[in-house]
Amino acid sequence: MTTLFINIKELVQVRELDVMKVSGKNMSILPIIKNAFLIIKDNIIVDFGSMNKLGIKKSDKVVDLTGKLVLPTWCDSHTHLVFADTREEEFVNRIKGLTYQEIAKRGGGILNSAKKLQIKPEIELFDDAEKRLKELIQNGTGAIEIKSGYGLSLESELKILRVIKKLKENFSIPIKATFLGAHAIPIKYKEKRADYIQLIIDKMIPEIAKEKLADYIDVFCEKGYFTSKETDQILKAGRKYGLIPKIHVNQFNSIGGVKVGVKNNALSVDHLEVLTDEDLSILSKSDTMSVALPSCSFFLGIPYTNARKLIDANVPMAIASDYNPGSSPSGNMNFVVSLACIKMRMTPEEAINAATINAAYALNLSNKIGSISKGKVANFIITKPIKSYSSIPYAFADNYIEKVYVNGKETQTK
């Protein structure tokens, strides 16, 4: 089945197939074709160009997109989509003056989520996650990473990863699974943290690898969570089983996580609200993607990642939602793109690159998605009639999406 889309006002993010990521000044270039056509065959993009070069093309269906834009779907490279319950009580406590760290110290935070998840049946976790994911796709997300990390025991970590596996089987967007057993030290290991780390290394990683439940491995490298030495130990253990590192670093403090991540060839280092000159220099010499999570900064009222500093140092940057019940209870990538422009002073070109091609790199999927390229999967957004791609971050709370195509098929809306 071949579909020809004609009269596209702007075909956004058109690239050659071999572009894997963009850095520095190149992030400010967003290649577009005005008044364009696009041809997809089954689930693949096969051709595109300017309308005046269309000529006569055979197709089974023609769709006129006059006034509308087409852009690749968002890639969300960092989420905690599988969780048991929301945490409104902590939200209210933060409004009243407690900090995220104070709430965690009182047994709230990640440990609160773990307690609830441990008793929730797998099927209910799946049903909730399925609902959330359907909604995210309607909001333009066409590839996603999902972490475990609210289990914190062998059994419960496996439960989350099995839910993610089932999501992979039930959805046609690419989904990557990350094992985050090192998200927090469980209460019962408070006085014997080394034992928990040993449990991760000796039991959890081998079992997860045996069942092929994860693509990546993550650690929350932060004061009060895991040290950089422990992070190194866990990443190395994961590597032995083929798990590639994608880690939480520098959310509140720079404690050596960037260095350890890069040393272990991390695909990405995420958060980076705090950034030292040493971190910056390490990142600028690596192939690791820096991932900012602006909705976490927005929701917790903490500093935003210094995008200007990263981009000026020629470091490639992606942005992701960090969807989770504690620090970012939204997976809406349109809002993430807006925040990147409004709060991080990224231009619309930089923010769209960060949420598409660079985010695809952070998922190790830039050969398949993240741009409009011949040979890539036909996952794209069709907008309502809008002025230009800058209208997307500008009209920050508007829903400008008319349709979302996944694998060449229009997804069922609402």
Ligand code: NIG
């Ligand atoms: O990325 N920082 C660590 N993990 C999550 C938050 C987890 C939670 O509060 O439940 C994050 O922000």
Ligand code: FE
């Ligand atoms: Fe996170």
